[in-house]
Amino acid sequence: MDILKLQQLDAAHHLHPFNDNAALAKKGTRILSRGEGVYVWDSAGNKLLDAFAGLWCVNIGYGRKELGAAAAKQMTELAYYNSFFGCTTEPTVKLAAKIAELTPADLNHAFFSNSGSEANDTILRLVRHFWKVQDQPQKNIVIGRYNGYHGSTVAGASLGGMKGMHAQGGLPIPDIHHIEPPFWFLDGGDQSPEDYGLVAARRLESKILELGPNRVAAFIGEPIMGAIGVYIPPMTYWPEIERICRKYDVLLIADEVICGFGRTGEWFGSQYFGFTPDIMTIAKGLTSGYIPMGASLFNDRIAKVLAEQGGELAHGYTYSGHPVCAAVALENIRILQEEHIVDQARTNTGPYLQERWLALGAHPLVGESRIVGMVGALELVPNKPARKSFAERGKVGVICRDFALQLGLILRATNDSMLLSPPLTISRSEIDELIEKIWKSLDLTARELGLATPGV
Numbered sequence: 229m230d231i232l233k234l235q236q237l238d239a240a241h242h243l244h245p246f247n248d249n250a251a252l253a254k255k256g257t258r259i260l261s262r263g264e265g266v267y268v269w270d271s272a273g274n275k276l277l278d279a280f281a282g283l284w285c286v287n288i289g290y291g292r293k294e295l296g297a298a299a300a301k302q303m304t305e306l307a308y309y310n311s312f313f314g315c316t317t318e319p320t321v322k323l324a325a326k327i328a329e330l331t332p333a334d335l336n337h338a339f340f341s342n343s344g345s346e347a348n349d350t351i352l353r354l355v356r357h358f359w360k361v362q363d364q365p366q367k368n369i370v371i372g373r374y375n376g377y378h379g380s381t382v383a384g385a386s387l388g389g390m391k392g393m394h395a396q397g398g399l400p401i402p403d404i405h406h407i408e409p410p411f412w413f414l415d416g417g418d419q420s421p422e423d424y425g426l427v428a429a430r431r432l433e434s435k436i437l438e439l440g441p442n443r444v445a446a447f448i449g450e451p452i453m454g455a456i457g458v459y460i461p462p463m464t465y466w467p468e469i470e471r472i473c474r475k476y477d478v479l480l481i482a483d484e485v486i487c488g489f490g491r492t493g494e495w496f497g498s499q500y501f502g503f504t505p506d507i508m509t510i511a512k513g514l515t516s517g518y519i520p521m522g523a524s525l526f527n528d529r530i531a532k533v534l535a536e537q538g539g540e541l542a543h544g545y546t547y548s549g550h551p552v553c554a555a556v557a558l559e560n561i562r563i564l565q566e567e568h569i570v571d572q573a574r575t576n577t578g579p580y581l582q583e584r585w586l587a588l589g590a591h592p593l594v595g596e597s598r599i600v601g602m603v604g605a606l607e608l609v610p611n612k613p614a615r616k617s618f619a620e621r622g623k624v625g626v627i628c629r630d631f632a633l634q635l636g637l638i639l640r641a642t643n644d645s646m647l648l649s650p651p652l653t654i655s656r657s658e659i660d661e662l663i664e665k666i667w668k669s670l671d672l673t674a675r676e677l678g679l680a681t682p683g684v
């Protein structure tokens with residue numbers, strides 16, 4: 229079908245997530261048709277380097293035929309069976325065991341879903357149930373962070389702290405509270421990042437004391453806050469959060485949907501930051517986005533209480549532990565392990581990307597260049613030394629993003645943060661191409677804003 233016809237049908241019949249659908253209908257959708265490694269092609273034939281791995285998810289890169297083969301094999305043998313009524317399938321069990329082996333500490337129990345949002349919905353329900361069956365039904369509040377992202381379902385968007393999302397649909401639901409996120413660049417003032425990390429973490433303690441420790445069930449956070457702009461907390465932040473959670477017996481939930489499966493150079497972001505969650509959310513990198521799947525992981529303590537005191541678990545999705553998804557996830561993990569892809573991100577191409585990314589901090593538009601493993605951001609600012617954002621946030625980020633696209637590079641912008649999250653398989657020469665195109669985009673943006681540029 230020709231592109232114009234597809235765009236017309238799309239405008240007439242397809243509501244796009246996180247889009248101004250009226251504006252998009254006028255502009256016309258970009259239709260992607262093929263992917264290989266770190267590149268995708270649109271139906272107009274443009275080759276684009278995808279510096280965002282789809283939506284933070286294509287960790288092993290595009291076009292891996294093994295995943296298609298694993299799906300086809302499982303579909304042929306047994307396309308579907310559920311895990312209700314005392315049943316399950318072999319790939320589902322193997323995947324649960326594999327995840328228990330990969331995750332730190334005693335996160336040994338997986339409840340499967342189809343997405344990160346659903347996994348967080350599951351967590352909200354089971355956390356409240358966990359306290360209720362221990363005669364603490366009032367311990368039902370979950371604390372998240374403003375500008376955190378935990379998905380788009382009712383519970384996911386409530387746990388998240390995006391005000392624009394809360395405004396649509398009457399959220400958050402009751403008994404969810406938020407504290408300010410840790411973002412030293414705009415919020416740290418004169419404090420060192422290390423001191424600020426402690427100050428930001430202690431907002432949790434103040435909130436727990438304000439609400440009453442007997443009311444607070446859990447705290448949820450992304451190890452690195454992705455969607456809002458890759459906010460990388462100081463190294464002091466998470467150990468202090470963990471200390472506070474332990475002190476008040478508040479369950480610690482790490483939403484590892486972005487950080488999990490190698491993004492930080494470790495298998496999980498909590499390992500990078502040195503803390504141990506009681507509960508973990510995974511999705512995205514679990515299947516490298518080849519098929520939808522998420523999971524909520526619980527430690528031994530929680531699983532034991534739920535098993536011994538919880539009664540029948542009144543919760544489940546038709547596709548919980550879908551055998552085709554599980555087979556694809558297992559194949560994805562096999563490739564991540566056998567090709568040492570996570571190790572590469574830690575010790576080889578990761579450090580190279582970090583070195584080159586940090587050097588972009590020299591550009592006059594860049595107030596801060598930040599990166600861990602293969603996830604990072606550039607903070608575009610009007611005045612380099614001042615650590616202040618543009619008066620009207622988001623305009624400059626979009627200009628830069630659009631220049632990048634013209635140069636054949638997919639970059640995402642949130643406010644004026646340019647976000648980086650390429651497939652973990654990106655090579656050195658592809659990193660060189662990426663950096664060169666970003667520098668050019670920054671130059672073109674600076675010129676558009678009437679700022680002097682040092683040239684490429």
Ligand SMILES: *Cc1c(COP(=O)(O)O)cnc(C)c1O
Nearest residue numbers: 343344345377378379450485486
């Ligand atoms: C993407 C994301 C989610 C939601 O996952 P979906 O699969 O889109 O429902 C949850 N948490 C974090 C941190 C995410 O980045």
